Amino acid sequence: MRRPRLPAWTATLTWKAAVFITVMCCALAALLGVLVHVSVAGQTVKDSRDKALGRLDEVSRLYESGEPLPRFAGVDPEGLPGSLRALAARGDRGTMVTEYQGRPTMWAAGPADGKALAVRVDYTSSAATIDGLDRSILGSSVLAIGATLLVGAFAVTRITRRLHLTAQVARRISAGDLDARVNDPRTEDPSRPQDEVATVSGALDTMASSLQRKLQTEQRFTADVAHELRTPLTGLSAAAELLPEGRPSELVRDRVQAMRGLTEDLLEISRLDAGTETVDLAVHDLGPLAERVVRASGTATEVRITRDATVETDKRRLERVLGNLVANAHRHGLPPVVLSVDGPVVTVRDHGEGYPEYLLAAGPQRFRTESGGKGHGLGLTIAVGQAEVIGAELVFANAPDGGAVARLALPEYVRFADPDGEADDGAVDGARGETDGGARGETDGRAAGSAGS
16 A cells, blocks of 8 residues: 655654654653642642541541531441442541542541441542642643744754755756855854854855866866967968868868867857857747758758747857757757747757767766767757857757657747737848848858767
8 A cells, every 4th residue: 555645844854843842842741740740639639638537536536435426427428438438347447539419528437336437528629729730731831832842943944944045055056156155154253163054054165166166277278278279270271271182181171170160169168158158139030040050051951830930039149059959960860850940949859869868867968979970069068058048948858759859948029019009020020131131151060060969
């Protein structure tokens, strides 16, 4: 039988602490209440028993002297418990609390000529004292538990709030915000004692600072290397053009071109990592733009436009993203490769083996490929970075019937109607003219030559 799943809030530290405090308070209150009840009740019963036995002694003297007995005494009186009557008949003395005429009564009995001489003492006030004590214990226990819960919840909430802040900062760091810090005041002041939460917060801040320095060093190194390679590569490219025609010169030019593409990709990734990119937003029709990207790539890619849409984006960066996705599909997948436009969503699909598991789990990783083909793993990395710059969402998945699927969701442009009820298409028309005039010239050959993952 499957166990029912508890709500998520039952796993929180606050709830567990509240349950623990409540259980411990209840156990402590019950223990103290029982001890107080037993002590006070025992003392009250003892006092009443001593009083009843004292009266029994007085009544015994009166009985022996033949004097009349008081109203609260008698020989085998009505209401005397049978067990106490039998005890007195055996020659022993004893006491017992029972109900007599609807009131709590303490009986004391002793032997008298084979019968039971008994006295009764009103036990109402003593019983009321014990009942009042029990109510006071219960009420004070409830108040103590409530006050302890409030204080405990306040203390635990302060700790959990700091833990939540630490977890939030850790998520921000994992998302790429390397400037995020907890900055717990206990870690900044060495004179203040540090608890475990402050220790964890300080360790997280130290780790983030170290990670940030290492990444910045790597970024600067990559950018410097790529920048320094541009000059010798330019000279090498010019020298390759002077070689006589033939297979060796073609191989040299091809390798030089590949080196130039890799260098430009490294520079582009460095700029994306540095977060210094700015976007040039304009309004464009997505269908025609996607068709131009496919034509510029020179690949046999099928374009399907289910529903065209107008988007506000940076045309050059969007062409870069789509070009890399198309090139990656042809390089690492199998035909047919289909680019679909459905509203503001563009999907690029091939019919190969699909994306590797590491890519689906953690995204593209530079300089890592598993398909055995050419590529250095920078194409999809650049696509993801450029998509983030233009505010688009790029998701990678594998189709159920095989093949890799890249889905790019863009922010759709909303047209506002003028007072006459007609849509304001002026900006769209102007953007369309600008796009038609320079799209092909701005789409460089790297759109199809620098993808890979």
